[in-house]
Amino acid sequence: MVTDLLLQAGRLAVELAPQAGGAIARFRVGETDLLRPMTAADEASGHGDNAAAYPLVPFSNRIANGRLDFEGETFQLKPNWPGVAHPMHGDGWSHSWDIVQADGRSAEIAYLHERAGAQGGWPFRYRARQSYRLEPDRLIVTMAIDNLEDRVVPAGLGLHPFFLRERNTELACSTQAVWLADAEVLPVKRVAVPAEWNFSKPRRVDEVVLDNCFDGWTGVATLTWPSRRLRLDLEASEPFRHVVIYVPPGQPYFCVEPVSHANGQVGVLPLGPGATRRGQIVFRLSDL
Numbered sequence: 001m002v003t004d005l006l007l008q009a010g011r012l013a014v015e016l017a018p019q020a021g022g023a024i025a026r027f028r029v030g031e032t033d034l035l036r037p038m039t040a041a042d043e044a045s046g047h048g049d050n051a052a053a054y055p056l057v058p059f060s061n062r063i064a065n066g067r068l069d070f071e072g073e074t075f076q077l078k079p080n081w082p083g084v085a086h087p088m089h090g091d092g093w094s095h096s097w098d099i100v101q102a103d104g105r106s107a108e109i110a111y112l113h114e115r116a117g118a119q120g121g122w123p124f125r126y127r128a129r130q131s132y133r134l135e136p137d138r139l140i141v142t143m144a145i146d147n148l149e150d151r152v153v154p155a156g157l158g159l160h161p162f163f164l165r166e167r168n169t170e171l172a173c174s175t176q177a178v179w180l181a182d183a184e185v186l187p188v189k190r191v192a193v194p195a196e197w198n199f200s201k202p203r204r205v206d207e208v209v210l211d212n213c214f215d216g217w218t219g220v221a222t223l224t225w226p227s228r229r230l231r232l233d234l235e236a237s238e239p240f241r242h243v244v245i246y247v248p249p250g251q252p253y254f255c256v257e258p259v260s261h262a263n264g265q266v267g268v269l270p271l272g273p274g275a276t277r278r279g280q281i282v283f284r285l286s287d288l
Helices: 040-044
Strands: 005-009 012-017 023-029 053-056 067-070 073-076 098-102 106-113 126-135 138-147 158-164 170-173 177-181 187-192 210-215 220-225 230-236 242-247 253-259 276-287
Touching: 005 106, 005 126, 012 126, 012 138, 170 242, 170 253, 230 253
Parallel strands: none
Antiparallel strands: 005 012, 012 023, 023 053, 053 158, 067 073, 098 106, 106 126, 126 138, 138 276, 158 253, 170 220, 177 187, 177 210, 210 242, 220 230, 230 276, 242 253
């Protein structure tokens, strides 16, 4: 597979596909993939929805019926995801990103979004940026969104990695509450985390089926692959205090998505004129 950018440090390697939704195409330790690798066909599509990981800008998950309410105004957004009636995961995954800087250990890419209100798209101008730095034991991803409007706008951030899943893969992360969802994965009620969804102590991912947003997250999650004798510590800074855990049945992957807001609630994240919202996500690898 041909990608635009390859970062290497020690036994870690990251392949980036800026032209395909600003995505991570592959993240591996030696020849062992940590995330589902992107195929050449998916990369050629120009979209990142089938990538190893892709950015969520300027919002995470679904906005019910495309109705965005913000500071007394209502904006109507069009559907943007095949087969889904509600706008989902923002703009970044479906556009090409520009390479700002790149060398063998680091890279920065950016996406400029112009207003698309008349067509039902995101109605505010912004610039999204992703910076990657690879060290021998970790990948550091810094995400930012710049408000290019002369008014306050809603603006969120998130990252959607697809971790490879084995029968004995374990996850641990501490959260305070979870949003129950309806059949269309729209949030309906915030409740205390039930015992069957509680990951405060390590447990096998295969024990649950989930597609829910948790809040009150500490910003730390630990993933282990006992058969590979690998551990990954995921550490996210502010504003990532929500996490979407997606464990679909019968799939060889699961997702632990650091996000800045609950599903559909980007409207509670105002960003002032010319201001920037920024956060960092670290993937730190060690042997068991």
